[in-house]
Amino acid sequence: MYLLLRNLKRLALPSSCRFISNYVSRMRHLFDLKENDEACRKALSSGSFLLFHSLSPLMQKTENKYTVPFVTASELYRILRKLGQKEKYLEESVLLGCTDSYLAQFALDLGIMEKAKAESLLQGTFVDLRKAFLLLDGKNAQMLSQAQALLRWHNTHLYCSKTGHPMQKNVSGSRRICSSNGTIYYPQMSPVIITLVSDGTRCLLARQEAFPSGMYSALAGFCDIGETVEQAVHREVAEEVGLEVSSSKYAASQHWPFPNSSLMIASHAMVQPGQIKITLNQFELEDARWFGAEELAEALRRERMPSKNEMGTIPFWIPPPWTIAHQLIKEWTQQKQLC
Ligand SMILES: NC(=O)C1=CN([C@@H]2O[C@H](COP(=O)(O)OP(=O)(O)OC[C@H]3O[C@@H](n4cnc5c(N)ncnc54)[C@H](O)[C@@H]3O)[C@@H](O)[C@H]2O)C=CC1
Numbered sequence: 001m002y003l004l005l006r007n008l009k010r011l012a013l014p015s016s017c018r019f020i021s022n023y024v025s026r027m028r029h030l031f032d033l034k035e036n037d038e039a040c041r042k043a044l045s046s047g048s049f050l051l052f053h054s055l056s057p058l059m060q061k062t063e064n065k066y067t068v069p070f071v072t073a074s075e076l077y078r079i080l081r082k083l084g085q086k087e088k089y090l091e092e093s094v095l096l097g098c099t100d101s102y103l104a105q106f107a108l109d110l111g112i113m114e115k116a117k118a119e120s121l122l123q124g125t126f127v128d129l130r131k132a133f134l135l136l137d138g139k140n141a142q143m144l145s146q147a148q149a150l151l152r153w154h155n156t157h158l159y160c161s162k163t164g165h166p167m168q169k170n171v172s173g174s175r176r177i178c179s180s181n182g183t184i185y186y187p188q189m190s191p192v193i194i195t196l197v198s199d200g201t202r203c204l205l206a207r208q209e210a211f212p213s214g215m216y217s218a219l220a221g222f223c224d225i226g227e228t229v230e231q232a233v234h235r236e237v238a239e240e241v242g243l244e245v246s247s248s249k250y251a252a253s254q255h256w257p258f259p260n261s262s263l264m265i266a267s268h269a270m271v272q273p274g275q276i277k278i279t280l281n282q283f284e285l286e287d288a289r290w291f292g293a294e295e296l297a298e299a300l301r302r303e304r305m306p307s308k309n310e311m312g313t314i315p316f317w318i319p320p321p322w323t324i325a326h327q328l329i330k331e332w333t334q335q336k337q338l339c
């Protein structure tokens with residue numbers, strides 16, 4: 001509470017501001033931690049940590065389910081000592097957020113330490129995020145997505161691209177600064193469109209070769225420099241399935257950690273009347289098909305990725321409920337069933 005009052009004072013809230021919600025005061029607290037190295041250093045010593053090893057998050061597996069543990073600062077100090085590291089290593093962490101009670105949450109990569117020893121001390125396993133991502137629940141997936149993206153950005157921006165000199169991160173990890181000329185770099189993400197194309201009665205889902213067996217999703221693609229989101233939707237649909245979109249409507253957005261750090265911008269799109277013949281771009285996609293509302297309603301009812309049937313094949317399934325692709329499919333199906 002002391003910390004909160006001190007921070008609110010620093011932010012000079014107007015005296016007319018008698019009441020501020022927990023959300024607003026948390027966001028002000030986080031702003032202070034991002035900007036103020038000393039405040040963030042203090043928060044490190046009482047914070048909680050998501051741990052990674054070479055960008056693979058620490059997980060504990062129980063009955064086919066992954067849980068993602070937060071480790072307290074005191075526990076982490078103990079483990080760092082056992083791994084032969086100084087407490088100062090904690091400052092390699094990046095700030096993720098804070099809990100309702102203002103406990104700061106960080107992510108730290110232990111990649112320079114011995115992996116097997118760290119796993120044994122932490123009683124968990126460092127798992128490739130790509131393999132575990134679709135098995136996570138929404139809250140854990142979102143946190144790991146943010147944490148891995150930030151850690152990766154720092155890991156790949158050690159030197160200034162202008163001067164070639166080393167860069168230092170501020171304590172929270174909200175930026176890096178060139179040690180030679182002071183240029184500031186901020187973490188970046190790529191805008192990606194994801195769109196559910198409909199012809200009015202059915203909608204189009206596709207799969208890439210790299211998708212897990214049987215999974216189909218909405219069309220997605222990176223925005224080109226200079227494009228609007230609407231232009232990217234038109235171009236990607238034309239490029240990938242050879243159809244022309246007549247209109248698109250924004251639905252929602254979601255951070256996505258692959259291949260680096262993407263902001264998925266989701267929309268519903270309609271094709272020009274009568275344009276239903278799919279011409280597949282085989283460089284990008286393995287298959288694309290039109291699906292009806294009933295088939296999608298059945299896929300939405302499945303709780304997790306199905307196992308092989310009697311024929312030895314995995315039936316059609318869609319990404320899990322917390323993904324933006326699932327949300328688009330659910331919205332479209334519900335709207336069709338109401339018609
Ligand atoms: N949430 C979901 O259900 C889905 C998410 N996605 C995600 O959407 C993103 C984009 O989808 P794709 O079909 O792969 O994109 P895409 O259709 O634009 O094709 C990928 C190609 O675009 C090029 N490219 C252009 N800008 C790029 C950049 N900034 N980073 C990497 N490659 C770039 C590369 O040549 C790459 O091979 C991926 O990160 C993928 O993980 C894709 C499908 C479903």
Ligand SMILES: [Mg+2]
Nearest residue numbers: 219220221284
């Ligand atoms: Mg694509």
